[in-house]
Amino acid sequence: MTNLAFNRKLSAGHLEARSDGSTGPQRATQTRRTGRKNRRSKLEEVPRMAVASGIAVLGERVIVWGKDLHDECLDLSFVHYYHYCATGRWFTTKEARIWERLWISTGYPDARLWCNRIAGYLGAARVDPGLCLSAAIAASNSEDYGFGALRNAYRLQLEIPAATEARSAWLGAELERKRRFFGYGRPVKAPDERLLVTYRILAEEGMMAGPALKRAYWLGRRLAERKGIDLNVAGAWSALAIDFGMNEGEFDTFMLLMLIPGYMAVYTDQRRREPLGFLAGYRAKLR
Amino acid sequence: MKRVLGCLRRELRGEILFDQGVEVARNACVAGAPVAAAAIGIAAYSGSPLVGLAALRECMGRLERSSLRVASWIDAFRFVEQASTSTRLFAPGFGYIRPKGAARVRRACRLVAVEQLRFGRGRLSEFYSNHHAELTEQCGPLNAVGLMALVFLELGLSRNRAERFMLVWQVERAVIEAQRVQGIGAARYPFLSEAYCYEGSWPAPNDRPVDDYPRRIGLFDEEEA
Numbered sequence: 053m054t055n056l057a058f059n060r061k062l063s064a065g066h067l068e069a070r071s072d073g074s075t076g077p078q079r080a081t082q083t084r085r086t087g088r089k090n091r092r093s094k095l096e097e098v099p100r101m102a103v104a105s106g107i108a109v110l111g112e113r114v115i116v117w118g119k120d121l122h123d124e125c126l127d128l129s130f131v132h133y134y135h136y137c138a139t140g141r142w143f144t145t146k147e148a149r150i151w152e153r154l155w156i157s158t159g160y161p162d163a164r165l166w167c168n169r170i171a172g173y174l175g176a177a178r179v180d181p182g183l184c185l186s187a188a189i190a191a192s193n194s195e196d197y198g199f200g201a202l203r204n205a206y207r208l209q210l211e212i213p214a215a216t217e218a219r220s221a222w223l224g225a226e227l228e229r230k231r232r233f234f235g236y237g238r239p240v241k242a243p244d245e246r247l248l249v250t251y252r253i254l255a256e257e258g259m260m261a262g263p264a265l266k267r268a269y270w271l272g273r274r275l276a277e278r279k280g281i282d283l284n285v286a287g288a289w290s291a292l293a294i295d296f297g298m299n300e301g302e303f304d305t306f307m308l309l310m311l312i313p314g315y316m317a318v319y320t321d322q323r324r325r326e327p328l329g330f331l332a333g334y335r336a337k338l339r
Numbered sequence: 340m341k342r343v344l345g346c347l348r349r350e351l352r353g354e355i356l357f358d359q360g361v362e363v364a365r366n367a368c369v370a371g372a373p374v375a376a377a378a379i380g381i382a383a384y385s386g387s388p389l390v391g392l393a394a395l396r397e398c399m400g401r402l403e404r405s406s407l408r409v410a411s412w413i414d415a416f417r418f419v420e421q422a423s424t425s426t427r428l429f430a431p432g433f434g435y436i437r438p439k440g441a442a443r444v445r446r447a448c449r450l451v452a453v454e455q456l457r458f459g460r461g462r463l464s465e466f467y468s469n470h471h472a473e474l475t476e477q478c479g480p481l482n483a484v485g486l487m488a489l490v491f492l493e494l495g496l497s498r499n500r501a502e503r504f505m506l507v508w509q510v511e512r513a514v515i516e517a518q519r520v521q522g523i524g525a526a527r528y529p530f531l532s533e534a535y536c537y538e539g540s541w542p543a544p545n546d547r548p549v550d551d552y553p554r555r556i557g558l559f560d561e562e563e564a
Contacts, residue, residue, distance in 0.1 A: 164531050166366050170380055173359045173366075177387035187363065187376075187383035195371030239526065251552035261556045269558045327389055328359065328435050331533075335357060336365065338520065339527045 105140070131155065134309065139302040146257055147296055151306075153253045154289060157246050159313030163321070163330075167192045171315040175322035176330035188315040189308065196239075202307055205235030206290035206300050212267045219267070223274055235268070235287025236275050246285040250292075262295025340494050344504070346454050347490050350447035352512055356440050356483050360384035364513035368521040369528045377517030381510050390435055390484055392502045398432030398488035399498055407466050409473050416478040432485025433478045441480035445471055448481065451490050463489040 106116040114121040117140045125133050132148030163172045167188045174184040192198035213219045226233075238244055254261065261269070268291035272283030293303040322330045363384050364377035385391040401415040416430040436444065449468045455461025467474065467481060467489060474481070481489075484505070491501035520528065553559060 162535075164533060164535060166370050166528075166530060169366050170363050173363045174383055174387075177359060177384060177391070178389055179383055179386045179391070183383035183386045187367070187380040190376035190379040191367035191370075191372050193372050193376060194368075197370050198372070200371060240531065248549075248552060251556055251558070252550065255550070255552045255555045259556065261558050266558060269553070327429070331359070331362065333437050335362065336529050338523065339529060 105137070135306055138305040138308075139298065141297075141302075143296070146259065150253055150257050150259060150292075153257075154246075154250060154292075155310040156313070157249045157253070158285065158310055159317075160311075161314045161317030161321075163318045165314065166194075167198065167311060168314050168318040169331075171319040172322045172330045175319035176325065176328050178323065178327060181316070181319060184319050185312065185315065188311070192311055198311070199304065199307060201234055202286050202290055203300065203304055205286040206293065206303055208234050209264055209268055209287065209291045209294055210300075212264075212271060214263065214267070216270075219270065220274075223271065227278065233271075233275060233279075233281065235290060236272060236283055237279075237281035238284055243282060244284040247283060247288055250285065250288050262292070264291040264294035267291065343451055343454050343460075343490065343494060347447065347451050347487070348508055350443070350450060351483055351487070351508065353443055355443045357512075357516070358384075358390065358483070360390075360509060361513050361516050364517040365520050368517040369523060371521065374514050374517055374521065377514050378510050381513035382506070385506055385509055389429055389431075390482065392505060394431035394484045395488055395491075395501060395505050396498045398485055399492055399501060401431065402463065402488060402492055407462065409470050412470075412474055413477045416474070418477075418479055430478050432488050433481060436480055436482040438480075441475075441482070444481050444483060444486050448486055448489070451486075455490075455493060460493050463493050 104117070106114065106121075108114045113123075116125060116137060119125060119136075119142075125136070128136070129148060129152055131152035132143065132145065135143055135148055135151065161168065163169060170191050171184050171188045174187060194200050195204065211222070213222050265288065268283055268287050272287065276282045289307075290303065293306075298306065360381050363380040367376040367380040368374060386393075388394060405411040405415045416433050418430050418434065445468070448464045448471075452461040452464035452468050456465060464486075471481065487501070487505055491504065496504070
């Protein structure tokens with residue numbers, strides 16, 4: 053259906069709107085009105101969609117979580133706007149800018165990385181970019197790295213006690229039970245180069261470390277001494293999210309797009325090369 | 340029909356015919372993503388116009404329009420060198436397969452032909468088996484998609500049904516492989532072991548001074564207190 057046809061369909065109905073408080077968003081219900089009795093009884097069976105995220109009043113305006121998209125959101129950066137959509141909360145420009153720079157800092161276009169490798173295969177096979185993106189994002193939902201690792205790191209950060217004494221006791225107990233510390237350590241023998249970049253971005257944006265990031269750093273120093281593993285970027289960013297007031301669900305949803313630049317760089321590169329030439333005939337053998 | 344499909348499915352499951360789609364699925368799960376990620380990966384791979392579902396449909400269409408003559412098949416599937424770009428034009432169902440895989444496809448083709456000839460079917464697979472040398476010379480070797488197209492046509496499957504069979508078989512095969520490596524992690528998977536050849540340019544060396552950023556943002560406050 054074209055937009056025009058859809059608009060006509062909508063205009064045959066009406067929009068019921070009522071105020072939900074002086075500052076809150078409006079709730080709107082769209083129903084179609086018809087003169088015929090039998091037609092009306094059929095329409096009454098149409099399922100009700102209860103939403104608060106937004107409404108597109110086609111031909112007029114678009115509301116996103118209570119704000120006017122074309123009036124109040126156009127000056128946001130894409131990451132800021134996405135942040136708003138994904139969380140329904142309005143972050144400061146500084147916070148959004150920090151996340152945007154952090155995301156850039158992890159957009160690694162290295163075809164050896166597991167999720168980028170998928171993009172490489174799919175680019176070489178000339179698969180459409182939309183399908184490639186879906187596959188790469190799905191693969192990034194993994195426990196060891198990617199979104200699962202971030203989720204686990206977030207949970208761990210929430211557990212770290214605020215009081216230093218309690219924290220030390222907690223650490224002793226966790227070490228005792230040989231817990232895996234998500235957000236600490238790296239599979240390669242190199243420090244996480246994004247950590248220093250994270251601290252630099254915070255410093256350049258004039259943002260001091262919050263209590264969660266300080267706790268994360270404290271734990272990193274202790275684990276470096278006792279286990280030889282240090283804070284990694286998943287640990288630092290999940291702590292930062294806690295300091296910024298993001299809950300786990302919001303953090304999960306928001307971080308989803310951060311690896312896309314890496315996927316798409318590899319995809320484009322391989323799409324320009326010989327068809328199906330990426331690691332042709334190669335089958336990864338387990339060590 | 341069940342017997343022939345079963346035979347074809349078994350033959351296509353052989354490891355020698357694993358393609359990059361299987362590698363996509365293995366990569367998807369190696370770091371501990373759920374098998375849904377493998378299924379999404381292989382489903383995306385089936386969107387390849389070269390070796391995916393579109394190639395199957397196109398190959399079936401060209402086969403339908405061809406007669407059982409070598410010249411007619413060559414006409415439908417011959418690859419052409421594009422002088423300007425030195426790239427080969429694509430013939431659906433042919434090429435993009437290594438010699439061992441192509442031999443396996445030929446063997447499978449013979450098997451399904453024999454299986455079907457008992458019931459008076461299998462003319463396409465028999466024809467290919469008899470003429471594969473001439474056809475390979477002009478069109479490249481028949482690949483797994485091409486074999487499926489031949490057999491599905493012989494069995495009188497519609498293109499939609501053929502597409503469903505191919506997709507389901509591919510997903511099943513890839514998910515089995517993905518489950519084998521699921522969650523083994525980088526330690527056992529040979530990431531970063533390839534001879535990585537970066538062909539791009541290098542920017543000038545970064546001489547940014549290393550600042551004491553952790554101290555500047557107050558990370559040491561607790562320690563120092």
